[in-house]
Amino acid sequence: MLTFIGLGLFDKEDVSEKGLRIIRSADVVFLEGYTSKLMGTAKEELEAFYGHPVRVLMRADVEQHPGELLDCAAHGNAVFLCAGDPMVSTTHADLRIRAAERGIPTAIVHGASIVSAVCGLSGLQNYRFGKSCSVPFPQAHWNPTSPLDVICENQGQRLHTLVYLDIQDTRYMTVNEAVGLLEGMAERKGVTIPLYVGIARAGSASPVVRAGPAGTIAKTDFGPPLHILIVPGELHDMERQYLERFAGLC
Known part of the structure; x- marks a missing residue:
C-alpha cells in the first residue's frame, strides 16, 4: 500500500490526525524534498514526532528511480509525505500511476495547500x-x-x-x-x-x-x-x- 499524505503548510503540527495515525503505523516513511518544504520544522523533529526514521527523496529518486519506494509499497505499508497537498504536483500524480501499473493499492490524505x-x-x-x-x-x-x-x-x-x-x-x-x-x-x-x-x-x-x-x-x-x-x-x-x-x- 502506498499512501500519499499532505503535511500542510509550515510545521509538523499541520498534518491531519488521520495522516498522523497512518504515518505512525507505516512500515516505511518517505518525505519528498524538492517541490516544497516545511520551513517550521526539521527532519529530526519529524522523526521524533512520527516515531519513525524518515527517508528524504529528491526529484531524481521520484521521477527517475522510484523502484525502491514502489518495492516497499508492494511488500508493506509505505507513506509518501510532502508539504502542502500531495496531488498539486504532477510528479506525484505520475508516481501514483506507476504504483497502479504495478498493482499497488494507493490512497490520498489531503493537506492544506x-x-x-x-x-x-x-x-x-x-x-x-x-x-x-x-x-x-x-x-x-x-x-x-x-x-x-x-x-x-x-x-x-x-x-x-x-x-x-x-x-x-x-x-x-x-x-x-x-x-x-x-x-x-x-x-x-x-x-x-x-x-x-x-x-x-x-x-x-x-x-x-x-x-x-x-x-x-x-x-x-x-x-x-x-x-x-x-x-x-x-x-x-x-x-x-x-x-x-x-x-x-x-
Whole structure:
C-alpha cells in the first residue's frame, strides 16, 4: 500500500490526525524534498514526532528511480509525505500511476495547500485565478520569459496569477527577486505590471502579506522563506478592501 499524505503548510503540527495515525503505523516513511518544504520544522523533529526514521527523496529518486519506494509499497505499508497537498504536483500524480501499473493499492490524505491559503491571506477570490506559473532562477544560457506570457494572458481575462518561486537545494527565491525578474521581462516586452501581492511563511504564526507596485515590494522585508507571489488581475471592491486592510495596499 502506498499512501500519499499532505503535511500542510509550515510545521509538523499541520498534518491531519488521520495522516498522523497512518504515518505512525507505516512500515516505511518517505518525505519528498524538492517541490516544497516545511520551513517550521526539521527532519529530526519529524522523526521524533512520527516515531519513525524518515527517508528524504529528491526529484531524481521520484521521477527517475522510484523502484525502491514502489518495492516497499508492494511488500508493506509505505507513506509518501510532502508539504502542502500531495496531488498539486504532477510528479506525484505520475508516481501514483506507476504504483497502479504495478498493482499497488494507493490512497490520498489531503493537506492544506498554498493554492487555497493564498486566497485567505490576500482576500483574492479563488474562482478569479487563471493559470499559474513559476519563476526559475536564471541560468547562464536559460532565462525563460514564459511566466510573463502567462501573466499577460490572465490579465487579458481579468484573472489573477499565482506565481511559484524557485527552490534549489537550500536556495529559496524571494518575492523581491521574483518581482525584479518579472519587471525585467516586462520592460523588455514593453508591458506593465501595476500590482503585486507578496506572501511569506503562509501557515506560520507570523506570515507577511504585502501588496503594492514593484517599488513598494522591492523595499519590503519579507523575512525568511518560503515566499510566494500573486499578480492580481482587475480587483473586485471587496478584494481591494481586503488588501487595504490586511496587506497595506494604498
